[in-house]
């Protein structure tokens with residue numbers, strides 16, 4: 001029975017896991033952006049809900065630009081190698097991207113990453129889009145912002161050892177951010193309190209980065225300890241060649257039991273980071289909107305669209321209050337994997 005499952009898991013993971021290619025993976029990014037829509041107060045929430053399919057789809061847009069379109073400017077927006085900046089506390093870091101470039105030079109920041117500064121820039125751009133009530137810009141920027149915020153809550157996006165490559169743990173990045181939520185995310189309780197206003201965006205973003213970074217040692221050490229007790233064929237799904245099976249992004253696929261134990265030992269870390277990402281995304285959307293003077297968004301869509309979606313919104317909100325983010329079309333895709 002187990003063998004059959006592992007085969008299913010291996011195939012599904014092979015087909016669906018975007019590993020390094022898609023940040024949190026499709027499952028994570030879709031649920032974070034949709035969760036953030038549901039965490040908005042209704043005067044914003046209905047408009048965002050009308051476009052929640054787009055907001056979910058575009059949640060992986062920045063990774064598409066990075067990997068599929070090979071947009072060079074895109075890469076450094078997704079991470080920050082804090083060790084390279086000799087990071088100690090947020091107070092010691094440049095306040096804006098311009099400050100960072102002035103201090104380190106553009107080539108250096110492009111190499112070591114700009115994630116926290118880029119999030120702040122996105123919030124400013126989104127604020128302008130709200131002020132001008134430009135619908136497409138609002139939706140595009142809000143969706144992309146959700147992506148980068150999600151990346152900030154993935155601890156390995158804040159470290160030079162981003163794939164465990166310096167500690168003999170190659171593949172842990174995709175393992176943590178794609179395979180674990182794809183396997184176990186179905187049982188997560190993702191509900192967060194309604195979006196609130198952030199008075200100091202810079203500080204809030206750095207706090208997020210800082211708390212993510214603090215999780216890096218335990219995230220890595222937990223798996224490193226497990227390796228000691230588990231030979232390779234217990235760690236990975238093995239390919240017929242006798243080597244660990246690789247997904248199409250050349251990342252090793254971990255065995256279900258191994259994933260299960262690691263997930264348990266992490267004691268809710270993935271779930272908590274997802275929830276925190278949802279809350280921060282919603283808070284930053286709400287903050288941008290508030291700073292833009294809280295414009296009325298109800299006239300941006302034809303009335304019939306809003307009327308048509310009202311009942312679905314209500315249903316989704318009911319499920320949301322129980323912790324569930326409904327209506328992500330990726331749910332079906334990963335159902336087999338999570339059935340175990």
Ligand SMILES: [Zn+2]
Nearest residue numbers: 023063078151
């Ligand atoms: Zn990313």
